[in-house]
Amino acid sequence: MASPGVLVRPGLRLLVVVYLTLLLMAPVALVFWRTFEHGLGPVIDGLTSPSTLHAIQLTAVVAFYAVIANTIFGVAAAILLVRRQFIGKRVLNALIDLPIAVSPVIVGLALVLVYGRLTGVGKALASIGINIIFSVPGMVMATIFVCIPLVVRAVAPVLEEIGDDQEQAAATLGAGPVQTFLRITLPSIRGALAYGVVLALARSLGEYGAVAVVSGRLVGRTQTVTLLVQERYLNFDPETAYACALLLVVTAVLALVISRALAPKEITR
Amino acid sequence: MTTAATTVAGAGPISGAPPASPRVRRPLHGKGGAITLGVVLTYLSVIVLIPLAAVVWRGQADGPGVFWHSITTPEAASTLKLTIVASLIVALVNMVMGTLIAWILVRDRLPGRALFDGLIDLPFALPTIVAGLALLTVYGPDSPIGLNIAYTRFAVVVALLFVTLPFVVRTVQPVLLELDREMEEAAASLGASPATIFFRIILPNIAPAMAAGTALAFARAVSEFGSTVLISGNLPFKTQVASVHIFNQLESDNVTGAAAVATVLLLVSLAMLVSLDLLQRWGARRG
Numbered sequence: 001m002a003s004p005g006v007l008v009r010p011g012l013r014l015l016v017v018v019y020l021t022l023l024l025m026a027p028v029a030l031v032f033w034r035t036f037e038h039g040l041g042p043v044i045d046g047l048t049s050p051s052t053l054h055a056i057q058l059t060a061v062v063a064f065y066a067v068i069a070n071t072i073f074g075v076a077a078a079i080l081l082v083r084r085q086f087i088g089k090r091v092l093n094a095l096i097d098l099p100i101a102v103s104p105v106i107v108g109l110a111l112v113l114v115y116g117r118l119t120g121v122g123k124a125l126a127s128i129g130i131n132i133i134f135s136v137p138g139m140v141m142a143t144i145f146v147c148i149p150l151v152v153r154a155v156a157p158v159l160e161e162i163g164d165d166q167e168q169a170a171a172t173l174g175a176g177p178v179q180t181f182l183r184i185t186l187p188s189i190r191g192a193l194a195y196g197v198v199l200a201l202a203r204s205l206g207e208y209g210a211v212a213v214v215s216g217r218l219v220g221r222t223q224t225v226t227l228l229v230q231e232r233y234l235n236f237d238p239e240t241a242y243a244c245a246l247l248l249v250v251t252a253v254l255a256l257v258i259s260r261a262l263a264p265k266e267i268t269r
Numbered sequence: 270m271t272t273a274a275t276t277v278a279g280a281g282p283i284s285g286a287p288p289a290s291p292r293v294r295r296p297l298h299g300k301g302g303a304i305t306l307g308v309v310l311t312y313l314s315v316i317v318l319i320p321l322a323a324v325v326w327r328g329q330a331d332g333p334g335v336f337w338h339s340i341t342t343p344e345a346a347s348t349l350k351l352t353i354v355a356s357l358i359v360a361l362v363n364m365v366m367g368t369l370i371a372w373i374l375v376r377d378r379l380p381g382r383a384l385f386d387g388l389i390d391l392p393f394a395l396p397t398i399v400a401g402l403a404l405l406t407v408y409g410p411d412s413p414i415g416l417n418i419a420y421t422r423f424a425v426v427v428a429l430l431f432v433t434l435p436f437v438v439r440t441v442q443p444v445l446l447e448l449d450r451e452m453e454e455a456a457a458s459l460g461a462s463p464a465t466i467f468f469r470i471i472l473p474n475i476a477p478a479m480a481a482g483t484a485l486a487f488a489r490a491v492s493e494f495g496s497t498v499l500i501s502g503n504l505p506f507k508t509q510v511a512s513v514h515i516f517n518q519l520e521s522d523n524v525t526g527a528a529a530v531a532t533v534l535l536l537v538s539l540a541m542l543v544s545l546d547l548l549q550r551w552g553a554r555r556g
Contacts, residue, residue: 008463009377016385024434027403027404027408028391030406031406069312073312095318097542099317100489102321105516106321109519109527110531113327202394206394213516213519226396226398229399241402245402245403252394252395253391255394256391256394
């Protein structure tokens with residue numbers, strides 16, 4: 001090997017380190033630096049202002065309902081896809097991945113077109129006192145949409161791997177479907193389910209685009225933390241914007257750490 | 270499609286779909302199965318299918334002429350062109366850099382690689398608006414390194430590179446991990462150069478994973494919204510991506526225009542999902 005060959009490995013290393021530093025590490029690190037640039041005072045003020053507290057509470061409420069709904073749906077869909085055979089299964093399988101490839105703005109637009117106040121469905125629901133768009137139900141639906149694949153795709157591989165011998169045995173011994181699910185299936189998918197739920201929760205807390213469309217971004221009413229970050233930044237209140245951004249960064253890092261600890265064995269290295 | 274989905278989900282590497290099990294799957298008999306299927310389908314219909322169908326229907330409801338006009342107005346055309354071109358660039362950069370990062374993480378004893386490995390998933394977990402704000406902090410008007418690229422097309426590419434970083438890494442990494450090194454050692458003992466080994470042995474093995482990751486990165490880049498909002502400035506004819514255009518059309522009550530451009534993006538997404546499915550089969554056939 002001539003000298004150029006010797007330089008390839010350090011060169012590639014350097015390229016990767018520089019690329020990751022410039023693209024990923026420096027920007028995230030600088031959010032910390034910018035947040036604490038003027039000390040702790042502005043950070044605490046930013047995080048405890050009434051609009052921030054309201055945004056945090058609203059984000060938690062929306063994420064809570066979305067995660068509950070997607071957990072139930074995710075387990076049911078995973079069981080169907082792994083344990084049952086039916087016509088259109090491949091289509092259902094593909095449909096569950098569809099939300100991944102759809103722009104969050106289109107998610108919002110789609111929900112507005114069906115459940116908006118000027119549509120038939122929207123008017124009918126409004127007449128019985130239910131508002132979807134520019135209100136919490138629409139924000140929950142948008143969040144559900146973007147998180148649909150997470151729980152299904154976390155649970156399905158584990159269901160496949162554990163097989164159904166124990167479930168069959170339980171059924172033979174006279175256990176009903178509910179009992180079998182609660183005593184056999186649920187305990188064995190616990191880890192994967194927790195993993196999927198953490199991913200869904202992180203995604204729900206951080207959703208921006210779809211919620212931006214369906215919420216109407218009404219300050220103090222339908223403003224989540226991500227929407228607050230943008231609004232505060234554009235309204236020349238970078239202190240609050242950065243404090244809330246840091247809160248979201250810490251949440252994301254926590255979710256990553258927890259999900260790594262929970263990840264089913266075949267996913268971890 | 271399992272690999273694709275779980276990777277997007279930030280699930281980290283999953284080595285392909287589990288092999289088809291020899292177990293006999295019960296047909297959908299009994300009340301329990303039918304009710305579950307009914308609930309699952311209703312849920313998907315109410316949240317996903319009917320709304321997406323409404324977008325496509327609304328996009329062409331005023332006739333093909335209006336649809337065509339909506340997607341070819343100078344602003345819509347420039348926004349679609351920017352989105353497609355930037356996404357292609359981003360997909361190609363990801364194909365090269367993602368594979369290289371995966372290779373360094375698996376094969377190289379780079380100090381601190383556990384930290385790098387953990388950080389790769391961060392763009393999946395980080396809210397997109399925060400990603401945009403973070404990039405603006407480094408590469409915006411107040412850049413501490415004096416590099417201001419805000420409100421340029423380059424900034425759009427950088428934002429898209431940030432959010433798509435994990436795709437190729439996380440699809441290629443598990444394949445590299447499982448790759449049998451004996452083949453490479455045999456080739457080396459027969460006198461093959463590192464370049465020959467890479468192009469003749471490693472590359473053919475990881476090509477399906479690279480293609481799948483690249484397609485996912487492209488699909489994600491085409492539909493990206495949040496990370497570009499702050500750093501691109503959303504300047505029409507310059508840095509406005511398609512999602513922002515849809516958002517603005519909707520805000521100014523041009524619902525048909527928004528739905529028409531959204532239909533184009535949905536078709537691109539659908540094409541990507543179909544090609545991913547085909548790639549998956551290609552990868553499975555090659556073992």
